Amino acid sequence: MTAPITLASDEAALRLVVEGTVSETGVDFFRALVKNLAAAMGTSGAWVTEYLPEKRRLRPFAFWLEGEFVPFYEHPIDGTPCEAVVTGKKLVHYPDRILEIYPNNGNLKAMRAVSYLGVPLFDADQAVLGHLAVLDTKPLPAQPRLMSLFEIFAARAAAEHRRLKVEQQSRAREEQLAALLEGAMDAIIVLDAASAIIRVNPAAERLFGCTAEDLVGEQLRDFLPAVGAAQFDAFVKELDAQEGRRQLWIPQSFPVQRWDKTAFPAEATLSRFENRGQVFHTLILRNVDERLAAERRIELLTAEAEYLRESARNVAGMGEMLGASPAMKELFESLQRVAATDATVLVTGETGTGKELIAHSLHAASSRHQKALVRVNCAAIPGTLMESEFFGHERGAFTGATARREGRFALADGGTIFLDEVGELPLDLQAKLLRVLQEGEFEPLGGTRTRKVDVRVVAATNRDLGNMVREGKFREDLFYRLNVFPLRVPPLRERAGDVPLLARAFIERLARRMGRRLEPLRPHDLQRLQEYHWPGNVRELQNVIERAIILSPGTRLDVDRAMPGAASPRPPAEPAPADDARILSIRELEALERSNIERALAACGGKIAGQNGAAQRLGLAPSTLSSRIKALGVQRPQAAAA
Numbered sequence: 001m002t003a004p005i006t007l008a009s010d011e012a013a014l015r016l017v018v019e020g021t022v023s024e025t026g027v028d029f030f031r032a033l034v035k036n037l038a039a040a041m042g043t044s045g046a047w048v049t050e051y052l053p054e055k056r057r058l059r060p061f062a063f064w065l066e067g068e069f070v071p072f073y074e075h076p077i078d079g080t081p082c083e084a085v086v087t088g089k090k091l092v093h094y095p096d097r098i099l100e101i102y103p104n105n106g107n108l109k110a111m112r113a114v115s116y117l118g119v120p121l122f123d124a125d126q127a128v129l130g131h132l133a134v135l136d137t138k139p140l141p142a143q144p145r146l147m148s149l150f151e152i153f154a155a156r157a158a159a160e161h162r163r164l165k166v167e168q169q170s171r172a173r174e175e176q177l178a179a180l181l182e183g184a185m186d187a188i189i190v191l192d193a194a195s196a197i198i199r200v201n202p203a204a205e206r207l208f209g210c211t212a213e214d215l216v217g218e219q220l221r222d223f224l225p226a227v228g229a230a231q232f233d234a235f236v237k238e239l240d241a242q243e244g245r246r247q248l249w250i251p252q253s254f255p256v257q258r259w260d261k262t263a264f265p266a267e268a269t270l271s272r273f274e275n276r277g278q279v280f281h282t283l284i285l286r287n288v289d290e291r292l293a294a295e296r297r298i299e300l301l302t303a304e305a306e307y308l309r310e311s312a313r314n315v316a317g318m319g320e321m322l323g324a325s326p327a328m329k330e331l332f333e334s335l336q337r338v339a340a341t342d343a344t345v346l347v348t349g350e351t352g353t354g355k356e357l358i359a360h361s362l363h364a365a366s367s368r369h370q371k372a373l374v375r376v377n378c379a380a381i382p383g384t385l386m387e388s389e390f391f392g393h394e395r396g397a398f399t400g401a402t403a404r405r406e407g408r409f410a411l412a413d414g415g416t417i418f419l420d421e422v423g424e425l426p427l428d429l430q431a432k433l434l435r436v437l438q439e440g441e442f443e444p445l446g447g448t449r450t451r452k453v454d455v456r457v458v459a460a461t462n463r464d465l466g467n468m469v470r471e472g473k474f475r476e477d478l479f480y481r482l483n484v485f486p487l488r489v490p491p492l493r494e495r496a497g498d499v500p501l502l503a504r505a506f507i508e509r510l511a512r513r514m515g516r517r518l519e520p521l522r523p524h525d526l527q528r529l530q531e532y533h534w535p536g537n538v539r540e541l542q543n544v545i546e547r548a549i550i551l552s553p554g555t556r557l558d559v560d561r562a563m564p565g566a567a568s569p570r571p572p573a574e575p576a577p578a579d580d581a582r583i584l585s586i587r588e589l590e591a592l593e594r595s596n597i598e599r600a601l602a603a604c605g606g607k608i609a610g611q612n613g614a615a616q617r618l619g620l621a622p623s624t625l626s627s628r629i630k631a632l633g634v635q636r637p638q639a640a641a642a
Contacts, residue, residue, distance in 0.1 A: 397446025
């Protein structure tokens with residue numbers, strides 16, 4: 001056992017207290033502290049705990065005993081020396097013979113304890129947070145130096161304990177505040193001193209018709225018409241000028257603009273607060289036209305519910321597969337029948353039809369779903385490595401085999417193995433695969449011991465295996481063993497009615513991933529998609545939708561431009577230079593830009609954002625166009641301003 005530090009090395013002991021914990025916080029701090037405490041006092045154990053008064057139990061942050069940390073040692077205080085520390089709120093010291101005082105305490109016996117020293121750790125209001133204690137297998141006399149050293153460690157432990165409690169309380173308050181903001185029905189907007197938006201709640205997103213990412217960082221004045229911006233500046237000035245006043249009521253005539261620049265009357269409360277020397281404002285908004293807003297929400301929810309009901313009636317499917325055509329409904333019914341069995345399934349179909357999704361659905365709906373689904377792409381594995389990939393190998397089985405390796409069939413034991421592109425298997429491996437299917441056993445490459453496995457096989461191919469059998473390229477017995485339950489995935493051209501359903505699903509998924517807001521497909525787009533023959537099937541449709549989203553700067557998809565064979569957009573021809581190749585001044589450039597924006601606004605009836613708005617025609621973001629309109633002093637048409 002480590003001897004206690006002598007008086008000559010008190011400085012080293014203090015360094016253990018400070019340097020041993022200075023870079024740590026929380027549990028790491030306490031682990032360093034108790035380890036250094038045991039070393040400084042030469043005791044066999046030291047621990048620091050938190051007190052759970054409702055349970056009358058102590059839960060250690062860290063417990064160092066006999067040269068290692070004890071992972072879990074929560075225990076009741078009743079019948080222990082810790083009880084006197086916690087309930088008596090005082091330092092307790094048993095210099096020796098502690099087992100005579102607590103003869104029924106099994107933990108003390110197990111630790112061969114002879115002496116004990118413990119002290120409570122207090123909160124600022126003198127509530128017991130926990131305690132710090134040491135014990136030893138030899139007597140621990142009350143030496144003043146050791147007691148002073150122990151109190152120094154206790155002070156450090158109490159300070160960190162209090163810091164953790166404050167941190168937990170702060171986190172709890174932040175969570176409560178977040179819950180209040182999330183649950184509030186009114187829009188709540190937090191502004192910095194320059195009136196830039198730094199935080200909004202979900203109600204604000206709904207009110208402005210955009211996401212929090214769209215709002216945060218923007219100036220509030222960009223969402224106010226000119227009269228509203230002037231009113232807001234006056235309200236802020238009035239509130240800041242009045243000492244002691246923190247809130248200001250704004251009547252319902254306060255005008256506000258949504259993200260699409262449509263306006264609505266609002267009532268609001270403006271408040272002011274300071275944090276760390278900085279001034280912030282909170283604006284709480286409510287659309288006073290509640291009845292119409294409620295009706296619109298009811299209509300939206302009704303339409304959404306009807307759409308979901310219609311989808312539930314018309315869309316049969318499994319997993320991520322979608323389809324309402326007769327061919328797909330028949331496929332789903334066959335899937336549901338065979339999924340509950342262990343029958344080998346052969347999935348056939350053209351490239352891009354979703355054969356791998358069939359395997360995933362079969363596995364997910366089977367009794368093996370809690371085990372692994374292992375996929376093997378037979379076309380992607382070199383022939384020289386295929387046997388090792390399937391069945392594994394022993395160390396030294398071939399050049400480069402420096403370690404033993406499990407094969408895919410061993411990894412799939414108890415689950416499902418999906419043999420994609422099974423028609424690409426060489427003939428010599430087909431015989432070994434047949435043995436696994438028939439006998440459920442194999443030998444790893446270079447091994448002598450037979451392995452038994454319980455694996456369900458799902459195979460897939462886009463080739464005609466029957467024709468390959470006639471040509472001698474595929475074993476007939478393996479073909480019949482794989483073809484126990486054949487499933488044909490129809491190509492997309494045979495289920496054109498599913499194209500709109502799949503297209504909408506891809507748009508929703510990709511738009512969410514890209515953070516885009518997109519309009520539904522137009523009838524012309526749907527007709528164009530359904531008339532195409534889709535040689536690449538569902539995968540090609542997904543690629544077309546993704547390409548359309550990338551090529552469309554606005555909210556409406558340009559499907560024609562994204563379709564296969566569509567001409568690449570030509571760059572606009574540059575105007576021929578004038579004879580004198582005159583360079584325009586900045587004022588002339590601004591005049592040219594002003595004239596161009598005015599023409600765009602006139603053509604759109606003054607509409608900035610949305611479909612067929614000036615921003616879309618100019619290829620600009622609505623907020624950017626609004627900023628340029630203000631900077632250039634462009635006058636919007638009277639009809640729009642009204």
